[in-house]
Amino acid sequence: MFFDNERKQKERQYAAAGRLPPGQSLTLKWPVLHEGDIPRFDPATWDFQVRGLVQNPLRLTWQEFLKLPQVRIVADFHCVTTWSKFDNEWTGVSFRAIAEMVKPLPEARYVMVHADPGYTTNVPLDDLMRDNVLFATGHAPDPFTPEHGAPLRLVVPHLYAWKSAKWVRGLAFLDQDRAGYWERVGYHMYGDPFKEQRYHGQ
Ligand SMILES: Nc1nc2c(c(=O)[nH]1)N[C@H]1C(S)=C(S)[C@@H](COP(=O)(O)O)O[C@H]1N2
Numbered sequence: 001m002f003f004d005n006e007r008k009q010k011e012r013q014y015a016a017a018g019r020l021p022p023g024q025s026l027t028l029k030w031p032v033l034h035e036g037d038i039p040r041f042d043p044a045t046w047d048f049q050v051r052g053l054v055q056n057p058l059r060l061t062w063q064e065f066l067k068l069p070q071v072r073i074v075a076d077f078h079c080v081t082t083w084s085k086f087d088n089e090w091t092g093v094s095f096r097a098i099a100e101m102v103k104p105l106p107e108a109r110y111v112m113v114h115a116d117p118g119y120t121t122n123v124p125l126d127d128l129m130r131d132n133v134l135f136a137t138g139h140a141p142d143p144f145t146p147e148h149g150a151p152l153r154l155v156v157p158h159l160y161a162w163k164s165a166k167w168v169r170g171l172a173f174l175d176q177d178r179a180g181y182w183e184r185v186g187y188h189m190y191g192d193p194f195k196e197q198r199y200h201g202q
C-alpha cells in the first residue's frame with residue numbers, strides 16, 4: 001500500500017513474530033531518556049563496586065573492567081513510554097562473569113543496581129543470571145555514546161528498559177527486594193513488558 005511506511009511494515013513483522021509487547025510501537029530511531037545530566041567519565045577515577053551479600057566484595061578500575069572476557073548478544077529493548085527498539089547488538093561483560101567473581105551468598109536473591117547520577121533500579125538475581133544479561137561497552141548498529149550510557153550500561157533485555165541502567169557503577173546484593181529510583185515512585189517492581197507490568201498494581 002502506498003501509504004504504508006517502513007516503520008509500520010516492520011512493526012507488523014515483529015508483532016507477527018510475537019516480539020512486540022502489548023501497548024508498544026516500533027521505533028527505527030534510538031530515543032534518549034534519563035533523569036539528570038549525562039555524567040562526566042574519568043577513566044582514572046571511575047570504578048565498579050560490588051557489595052552486600054557476596055563472598056568476595058569487589059572493586060574494579062576501568063582498566064581492570066576492560067580486561068574481563070567479552071560476550072555479544074542481540075536483543076530487543078522495550079521502554080515503558082511505549083517505544084521498542086529491535087535487534088540491538090550489545091557487546092560487553094556478562095553479568096554471570098561478575099557473579100562468578102563475587103560469589104553471591106545463598107541468601108542473596110535481589111540486586112540493587114547503582115548508577116550515575118544517583119540512579120538505582122532493582123532486579124531479582126535469577127533474572128540477572130540469564131544468558132543475555134550483560135554490562136555493555138558497545139552497541140551496533142548505532143554507536144554506544146555517553147547519552148546511551150557509555151562507558152558502561154547494564155542491559156536486561158527481558159524487562160522494561162528502566163531496568164537497563166546507564167552509567168552503571170556497582171551492585172548491592174540483597175536478601176529482600178527494595179524499590180529503586182522509578183520503582184519508588186510507582187513503577188512496577190519487576191517490569192515484564194509482555195505482561196505490561198508498567199506500574200505498581202499491574
Ligand atoms: N542512569 C540511568 N539509567 C537509566 C535511566 C536513567 O534515568 N538514569 N533511565 C532508564 C530509562 S527509563 C530508559 S527507557 C532507558 C533509556 O535508554 P536510552 O536513553 O539509551 O534509550 O535508560 C534507562 N537507564
Ligand SMILES: [Mo]
Nearest residue numbers: 079080081162
Ligand atoms: Mo523508560
